[in-house]
Amino acid sequence: MIEVSVPRDIREYEPTVIGTLTTRQLICSVALVLMVYGGWFLEKAIGIADPVSQAPLFIFLAIPPFLVGWQKPYGMPFEKFIVKAYQDNFRAPQKRIYKVENMWDVILEEEHKEAIAEQRRNRANVSQPKSEVIKETPRSKLPDELKAYR
Numbered sequence: 722m723i724e725v726s727v728p729r730d731i732r733e734y735e736p737t738v739i740g741t742l743t744t745r746q747l748i749c750s751v752a753l754v755l756m757v758y759g760g761w762f763l764e765k766a767i768g769i770a771d772p773v774s775q776a777p778l779f780i781f782l783a784i785p786p787f788l789v790g791w792q793k794p795y796g797m798p799f800e801k802f803i804v805k806a807y808q809d810n811f812r813a814p815q816k817r818i819y820k821v822e823n824m825w826d827v828i829l830e831e832e833h834k835e836a837i838a839e840q841r842r843n844r845a846n847v848s849q850p851k852s853e854v855i856k857e858t859p860r861s862k863l864p865d866e867l868k869a870y871r
Contacts, residue, residue: 745798749790756782 735743742750760782764775794802 746790749786753783753786753790756786 738744738747760778789799792799
């Protein structure tokens with residue numbers, strides 16, 4: 722009898738291109754070879770011929786394509802993991818402050834400012850003595866739609 726292994730979750734399936742390499746792994750392995758060869762060529766141009774002194778650069782150049790191609794921390798691609806880790810550890814605050822803006826106060830403040838501006842306009846139109854002080858209107862001047870919520 723023929724047996725075929727079926728993955729538990731279809732999202733875990735990755736089609737292979739060459740041998741056991743997926744498209745992502747194939748592209749990253751080509752990038753890895755090109756980066757290491759470029760590093761070797763650069764070291765030869767500089768004059769470093771000792772293999773012991775070449776090894777750290779080769780390892781440094783080979784790690785990023787390897788991580789991007791083969792590692793999946795928490796089931797997500799490595800580049801998404803790096804972005805998420807950066808956001809969680811550096812950009813987002815460690816302690817988040819819960820802050821609410823009361824829209825009722827904002828509406829009342831706007832109405833209050835409009836009433837003061839209207840009173841000043843009226844004062845400019847009617848000549849009154851300068852000694853009279855502008856009295857601020859109370860916040861009771863509301864539109865009809867908001868009076869029901871008061």
